[in-house]
Amino acid sequence: MTPSKNDEEAEVFLDAVLGDHSAGSETENPELAKLIQADSPLLVKQIYSIVESMKSAKEKLMELQQRISSNSVPTSKGVSLLEIKLHGLLSYLTNLSFFILLKLHGQSTSELHPSVERLIEMRVILEKIKPMEVKLKYQIDKVLKAANDASNPSAEKNAQRNVSEFDLQNSGVSDPLQFKPNPLNLVGASTALDKNADQSREDGGVYRPPRIAPVKYSEEPKRRKGDLSASTRESLSKSRLFKDMRDTFDTSRPEQVTSHGTGYGVRELRDSKDEELAKIEEFELSNYQRLSATRDRNKREKAAMRKGGAAGIVDEMENLESDFLQMDALDRAVSFDNQERYGSSGSVLAKRNMRAESFFTGNDEPRKKGKFTDATELVTKVASGAAGKKTAYDKALRKASKPRHRTLGKK
Amino acid sequence: MIVDVLHPGRPNVSHKELGDRLAKLYKSSEECIFTFGFRTAFGGGKSTGFALIYDSLDEAKKVEPKYRLIRHGIGAKGIISSKQRKERKNRAKKFRGTKKAKAATAGKK
Numbered sequence: 001m002t003p004s005k006n007d008e009e010a011e012v013f014l015d016a017v018l019g020d021h022s023a024g025s026e027t028e029n030p031e032l033a034k035l036i037q038a039d040s041p042l043l044v045k046q047i048y049s050i051v052e053s054m055k056s057a058k059e060k061l062m063e064l065q066q067r068i069s070s071n072s073v074p075t076s077k078g079v080s081l082l083e084i085k086l087h088g089l090l091s092y093l094t095n096l097s098f099f100i101l102l103k104l105h106g107q108s109t110s111e112l113h114p115s116v117e118r119l120i121e122m123r124v125i126l127e128k129i130k131p132m133e134v135k136l137k138y139q140i141d142k143v144l145k146a147a148n149d150a151s152n153p154s155a156e157k158n159a160q161r162n163v164s165e166f167d168l169q170n171s172g173v174s175d176p177l178q179f180k181p182n183p184l185n186l187v188g189a190s191t192a193l194d195k196n197a198d199q200s201r202e203d204g205g206v207y208r209p210p211r212i213a214p215v216k217y218s219e220e221p222k223r224r225k226g227d228l229s230a231s232t233r234e235s236l237s238k239s240r241l242f243k244d245m246r247d248t249f250d251t252s253r254p255e256q257v258t259s260h261g262t263g264y265g266v267r268e269l270r271d272s273k274d275e276e277l278a279k280i281e282e283f284e285l286s287n288y289q290r291l292s293a294t295r296d297r298n299k300r301e302k303a304a305m306r307k308g309g310a311a312g313i314v315d316e317m318e319n320l321e322s323d324f325l326q327m328d329a330l331d332r333a334v335s336f337d338n339q340e341r342y343g344s345s346g347s348v349l350a351k352r353n354m355r356a357e358s359f360f361t362g363n364d365e366p367r368k369k370g371k372f373t374d375a376t377e378l379v380t381k382v383a384s385g386a387a388g389k390k391t392a393y394d395k396a397l398r399k400a401s402k403p404r405h406r407t408l409g410k411k
Numbered sequence: 412m413i414v415d416v417l418h419p420g421r422p423n424v425s426h427k428e429l430g431d432r433l434a435k436l437y438k439s440s441e442e443c444i445f446t447f448g449f450r451t452a453f454g455g456g457k458s459t460g461f462a463l464i465y466d467s468l469d470e471a472k473k474v475e476p477k478y479r480l481i482r483h484g485i486g487a488k489g490i491i492s493s494k495q496r497k498e499r500k501n502r503a504k505k506f507r508g509t510k511k512a513k514a515a516t517a518g519k520k
Contacts, residue, residue, distance in 0.1 A: 285413055288461045290448045 081136065085129055092122040226336035226371065228382060232329040237383050241323040242330075246383055249375045254393060330382060334372070341370045412462055414446070419456040423449060426482065433462055442468050445479050 095118045102113065223229065228236075236242045247255050284290055339346035342354055357363075372378035414433070416424050429449075430441040437444075449460030465471040472485065480486030490496050503511040 284448075288413075288448070290450065 081129065081132060084125070085133075088122050088125050088129070091118065092126070095119045095122065226333050226340070228329060228333050232326075233382055235326050236330060239323055239326040240319065241327055242379075242382070245375075246379050249379045250383075251376075256393070330378075334378065337370045337372060412464075414449075414460050414462045416449070416458045416460070417456065418458065422455075423451050423458050429462070433464065437464055439464055442483070443471055445471065445475055445483065447479060 095115045098115045099113075099119065102115070243256075246253070280291055335346055338351070342350040372381060414429070416429070418424055426446050427441075429446045430444045433439075433444050433446070434441045443465040444462060445465070446460060446462045449458050451458040463475075465474070468485075472480065477486050481488055490499065499515050503515045506514045
């Protein structure tokens with residue numbers, strides 16, 4: 001189809017369409033006319049493609065008809081699943097095309113036309129067939145493979161690999177319709193014999209896993225090596241060991257104690273007991289039911305009481321492991337910082353040597369600035385996690401440090 | 412809804428009084444108000460609990476659990492004394508199926 005012919009036909013089509021309306025409509029909706037003009041060549045192309053595909057389908061159908069009439073395709077032993085699927089799809093397609101025809105003619109499809117009923121019926125059938133198909137998939141694949149192997153002469157392939165008949169029988173290749181599992185296939189007889197398998201593979205023998213399901217990609221902000229992530233900062237600000245450190249080093253800040261046990265005070269610092277109680281309260285209020293103390297909760301409370309829990313004494317040695325694990329990240333950050341400042345070893349000796357050097361040579365050049373100048377700064381920086389900012393002391397600090405507008409002294 | 416009651420200087424408030432107050436507040440009748448789950452905070456003076464207000468007593472009877480209806484005075488209690496319950500059970504052991512119910516009530520007489 002030459003493009004000029006398409007344009008001619010488009011014009012003819014346009015005239016036909018626009019000529020159907022009354023004479024005044026051309027001036028009434030020029031936009032509509034423009035739209036139609038733009039779309040009509042496309043429509044003509046589509047119609048032609050439909051006609052061509054129908055022709056090819058018709059040819060295939062004639063062929064199939066001949067084969068059936070010459071009894072080369074057996075259809076006598078009842079209806080199999082695959083046949084149902086074929087007939088179902090065919091019926092679906094015919095009904096669908098009829099439905100499209102109805103729509104094109106502008107007939108309303110709100111009342112249930114028998115073709116629509118048929119469509120629904122076929123859809124239901126196809127959906128019901130699907131799980132059965134899944135179950136049969138293995139067998140169908142095996143049969144197809146057998147057919148393919150039969151069509152391609154496989155004797156040549158085996159001769160290349162110098163595989164004996166005995167091996168063939170054992171591997172089950174000669175009888176591909178066998179559905180039982182074949183342990184010899186696990187070893188991969190072909191790769192053992194074919195020594196160039198690794199190099200012939202595209203990625204040079206490296207295993208690349210198949211990409212089946214999409215996995216979410218979370219773009220993390222670029223972290224430098226010695227940085228502490230927000231989660232580590234959070235967990236550190238909660239750990240007891242770190243709190244002790246903060247009390248020792250950050251002397252400008254008052255020591256903070258939980259108000260657990262008293263009925264007063266905003267519960268800013270929460271320990272595990274507070275968290276537990278808060279959880280229970282939340283559940284009770286949202287679900288409108290009171291929880292009674294369970295047996296294991298009572299047991300735990302009794303055990304804690306027996307160990308001196310009434311006075312709030314906690315055995316330090318019990319939680320030492322978890323505390324040190326939490327501090328591990330901090331330790332890494334500090335050591336990386338030291339390495340940056342004092343050379344690759346980052347040890348105390350290197351630091352002393354550097355200091356001594358600068359003292360003797362009289363160089364007062366500014367040392368490489370690390371992230372933490374001293375322990376206090378380290379502690380305050382790390383404690384700037386969410387748990388460290390909520391306390392009243394921090395809030396007051398922030399308020400005091402915020403610059404205030406001065407209305408006095410205006411001139 | 413959640414109800415916070417402030418009662419300084421006195422022990423916690425009874426269900427009846429709570430029902431009266433809530434009826435006044437929400438302009439309904441006391442028979443449709445069910446209160447439960449009241450816990451007094453440590454130190455006294457404040458208790459927190461739950462209250463449910465229904466449109467009519469029939470709806471309440473359909474929805475509420477039996478123990479709350481009994482507290483209100485509507486529900487039927489059944490036999491409480493354990494001795495009588497055990498006697499009833501032993502009388503019913505001799506039969507199977509619907510005859511059990513008949514036996515339990517018949518033997519009592």
